[in-house]
Amino acid sequence: MEVESKQQILERRKEIEQELVDMLKETESDFTLDHVRDAIFHEEDNDDMMKVVAMFDRGGDATELENVLELVTDAWNYFPHEILGGISPAEKFLEYNDKSKKRL
Secondary structure: OOOOOHHHHHHHHHHHHHHHHHHHHHOOOOOOHHHHHHHHHOOOOOOHHHHHHHOOOOOOOHHHHHHHHHHHHHHHHHOOEHHHOOEOHHHHHHHHHHHHHHHO
16 A cells, blocks of 8 residues: 555545445445445454455355455555544555654
């Protein structure tokens, strides 16, 4: 995950949102983009990411699962989490890098 700016994060988030919508349709999931965002925002347990993966599960092959895992991982990293004060891990990483650069 290379993060250079807040704008880059927001642009990537939009791309991920569209990919999620497309995959939800493709897998004929009963869930929506809002369900995915809500599950990520309100994470509580170590297995919450797998709950998001399960939203796409239709018993497909390994390639399909790999695509789902990759997309959910991107969503997890670029969508806001309540536990991080309403920002994404990518934004937190950007904050950390900015603070580190100022110390040098």
